[in-house]
Amino acid sequence: MNLGRRDFLAGTGAAFAAGALPVQARADSVQFPFANGERPLMAFPQKRPMIVLTPRPPQLETPFALFDQGVITPNDAFFVRWHLPSIPQQVDATAHRIGVSGEVTTPLLLSMDDLAKLPAVEVTAVNECSGNSRALSSPRVPGGQWFNGAMGNAVWTGVRLRDILDRAGLKPSAKQIQFDGLDAGVFPATPDFKKSLDVGVARGDDVIVAYAMNVAPLPLLNGYPVRLVVPGWYSTYWVKMLSAITVLDHVDDNFWMKTAYRIPDTPDNAVAPGSSGFPTIPINRLRVRSFITNLSDGGTIKRGTQELRGIAFDGGSGIKRVEVSTDGSTTWRDATLERDYGKYSFRRWNAAADVRAGTPFVVAVRATANDGTTQPVTQGWNPSGYLRNAIETYKVSVS
Ligand SMILES: Nc1nc2c(c(=O)[nH]1)N[C@H]1C(S)=C(S)[C@@H](COP(=O)(O)O)O[C@H]1N2
Ligand SMILES: [Mo]
Numbered sequence: 001m002n003l004g005r006r007d008f009l010a011g012t013g014a015a016f017a018a019g020a021l022p023v024q025a026r027a028d029s030v031q032f033p034f035a036n037g038e039r040p041l042m043a044f045p046q047k048r049p050m051i052v053l054t055p056r057p058p059q060l061e062t063p064f065a066l067f068d069q070g071v072i073t074p075n076d077a078f079f080v081r082w083h084l085p086s087i088p089q090q091v092d093a094t095a096h097r098i099g100v101s102g103e104v105t106t107p108l109l110l111s112m113d114d115l116a117k118l119p120a121v122e123v124t125a126v127n128e129c130s131g132n133s134r135a136l137s138s139p140r141v142p143g144g145q146w147f148n149g150a151m152g153n154a155v156w157t158g159v160r161l162r163d164i165l166d167r168a169g170l171k172p173s174a175k176q177i178q179f180d181g182l183d184a185g186v187f188p189a190t191p192d193f194k195k196s197l198d199v200g201v202a203r204g205d206d207v208i209v210a211y212a213m214n215v216a217p218l219p220l221l222n223g224y225p226v227r228l229v230v231p232g233w234y235s236t237y238w239v240k241m242l243s244a245i246t247v248l249d250h251v252d253d254n255f256w257m258k259t260a261y262r263i264p265d266t267p268d269n270a271v272a273p274g275s276s277g278f279p280t281i282p283i284n285r286l287r288v289r290s291f292i293t294n295l296s297d298g299g300t301i302k303r304g305t306q307e308l309r310g311i312a313f314d315g316g317s318g319i320k321r322v323e324v325s326t327d328g329s330t331t332w333r334d335a336t337l338e339r340d341y342g343k344y345s346f347r348r349w350n351a352a353a354d355v356r357a358g359t360p361f362v363v364a365v366r367a368t369a370n371d372g373t374t375q376p377v378t379q380g381w382n383p384s385g386y387l388r389n390a391i392e393t394y395k396v397s398v399s
Contacts (some may be wrong), residue, residue, distance in 0.1 A: 014224035057082035068293035073152035102247035105169035125231035125344035134385035158210035196252035232316025270380025285315030289391035290367035317371035318343035
């Protein structure tokens with residue numbers, strides 16, 4: 001598929017029928033490897049059957065085996081997460097506007113055609129929920145009980161946020177840029193979902209207002225017709241159905257910045273389970289992670305020489321090295337890194353392993369990023385179950 005840029009920008013697209021989100025009847029279910037881990041699989045509009053955490057608001061997880069199929073996560077399999085139950089069932093892209101206001105010299109009201117007049121840029125980047133793998137937190141914590149599939153990697157096309165900010169003209173008083181989308185709470189008292197970035201981060205080369213995902217319009221559930229993409233940062237900042245950009249002269253103190261999505265301001269951003277009263281900071285860049293994609297913990301493998309395959313990513317320095325260990329993390333050897341799609345992308349890797357009959361096969365994988373960070377052996381704890389990036393170990397039986 002090679003759609004012209006205008007195809008993403010004009011027209012009314014991605015519509016659902018009015019009313020409740022239509023959901024196909026339950027097709028099947030999956031059992032995650034933790035207590036209370038049974039989840040239905042259901043197909044939502046523009047999506048293949050996905051693992052359902054909650055239908056309203058939609059929280060849909062990508063079945064992990066999908067990550068073995070390629071470096072790019074298909075749009076119809078890309079995870080979905082909304083906070084507020086009231087999300088538009090349909091958006092008219094021709095009528096959609098992004099307002100730019102606050103500490104600017106020239107407030108703007110941008111149509112999709114206005115975006116088309118700015119230089120188009122493209123970036124391949126991982127979108128990972130702050131709470132990805134939260135269900136593996138020990139002790140467990142409240143919040144969406146995601147396994148490892150609240151992440152995906154896509155090619156995002158759009159315009160630089162900086163180009164928009166430069167057109168509006170930031171006043172010297174500009175401190176943070178706040179982003180809001182079309183979704184809202186059912187009750188007026190529910191805090192609207194708004195996220196903010198420091199001006200320096202927002203003006204980065206790679207932060208884009210994206211109108212295409214994998215060379216197609218965004219699925220409605222992933223933010224049609226336009227969303228923020230902040231490569232290297234947890235996806236809480238990747239505001240969907242972007243409708244307002246407000247330049248603030250202060251550090252944003254709305255609920256979603258001041259109270260939610262914060263991590264301990266401590267070494268490793270961890271605290272002892274049950275702690276309270278410690279200082280916190282807003283969550284920020286992705287932590288380096290790696291996974292095996294052609295094995296699942298508790299699965300089976302054939303004896304003999306087997307190929308291990310997987311993915312690794314970090315917060316934007318790029319993957320330097322991936323190693324595997326088959327002896328209980330005593331010795332490690334390098335995996336082969338596959339094609340580089342850029343420093344924000346999944347990096348695929350492969351390694352051969354000698355699998356013998358008789359005992360379970362136990363394999364661990366560890367990535368190191370270009371910034372020198374690597375994965376911890378044991379996971380630090382925080383009350384929201386954010387930032388998981390411990391070394392993953394897979395124990396499989398041999399057939
Ligand atoms: N408008 C809006 N944008 C949003 C959210 C939201 O609730 N509303 N949730 C954020 C969070 S926490 C995540 S994890 C990502 C999920 O992106 P996806 O649904 O495209 O995978 O959207 C982000 N952008
Ligand atoms: Mo998230």
